[in-house]
Amino acid sequence: ALVAGGADAIELGMPFTDPMADGPAIQAANIRSLAQGTRTADILAIATAFRARHPDTPLVLMGYGNPMLRRGADWFAQAAAAAGVDGVICVDVPPEEDDALGPQLRAAGIDLIRLATPTTDAARLPTVLDGASGFLYYVSVAGITGLQQAQQSSIEDAVARLKAQTDIPVAVGFGIRTPEQAANVARVADGVVVGSAIVELVARHGTAAAEPVRAYITSLADAVASARKEIRMEIGA
Numbered sequence: 001a002l003v004a005g006g007a008d009a010i011e012l013g014m015p016f017t018d019p020m021a022d023g024p025a026i027q028a029a030n031i032r033s034l035a036q037g038t039r040t041a042d043i044l045a046i047a048t049a050f051r052a053r054h055p056d057t058p059l060v061l062m063g064y065g066n067p068m069l070r071r072g073a074d075w076f077a078q079a080a081a082a083a084g085v086d087g088v089i090c091v092d093v094p095p096e097e098d099d100a101l102g103p104q105l106r107a108a109g110i111d112l113i114r115l116a117t118p119t120t121d122a123a124r125l126p127t128v129l130d131g132a133s134g135f136l137y138y139v140s141v142a143g144i145t146g147l148q149q150a151q152q153s154s155i156e157d158a159v160a161r162l163k164a165q166t167d168i169p170v171a172v173g174f175g176i177r178t179p180e181q182a183a184n185v186a187r188v189a190d191g192v193v194v195g196s197a198i199v200e201l202v203a204r205h206g207t208a209a210a211e212p213v214r215a216y217i218t219s220l221a222d223a224v225a226s227a228r229k230e231i232r233m234e235i236g237a
Helices: 024-035 040-053 065-069 073-082 095-100 102-107 125-129 152-163 179-186 196-208 210-236
Strands: 010-013 059-063 087-090 136-139 170-173
Touching: 010 024, 010 040, 024 196, 040 059, 040 073, 065 073, 065 087, 073 102, 095 102, 095 125, 136 152, 152 170, 152 179, 179 210, 196 210
Parallel strands: 010 059, 059 087, 136 170
Antiparallel strands: none
């Protein structure tokens, strides 16, 4: 449903007992998943099945260090690569501890996607960018997912600052829910990340969620495409 709706890339969450960066919707999804006995091997099986159906759609695993490192960084990196994973976001392993997972992912050909936040200052940014690849994920609010969105002006300023320091794409997430919000972010960033709103739809509709999710993603994708078309026209003018 995500790909059919027009999603350019997929972020697949790995459930964890203490998802400290996630808001109520994703926390509840973690609890439901763990209650069903979901383990890392199950997530990798989902990734493998997705890759078989969608060989060209980028797939990113998002999670926390404990599940990723439980069987060792080498095992995780090799298993993720075998499953067709393109990138990994590890929320709670900071750049200063890159050796815990970074070298293994890079050796397996997997991008390590770093996070920048409103509190990432000029002194720390080079450390965040060192070894980052794939894209830089800008967390637009200082807080947890899904609850609020930053002011557009602050997003514009932050993305401009980040783009001045790196050549990799910059994607913006946290608090983006509506097509209008997605379009506004798309005017300044390379990517728009939406998570909690999708998880809420799945929770609401259960096994019948595919069509509501597809329709929602289409509304976002259409808004983003229109915003980028407007930018191209402005540049052409």
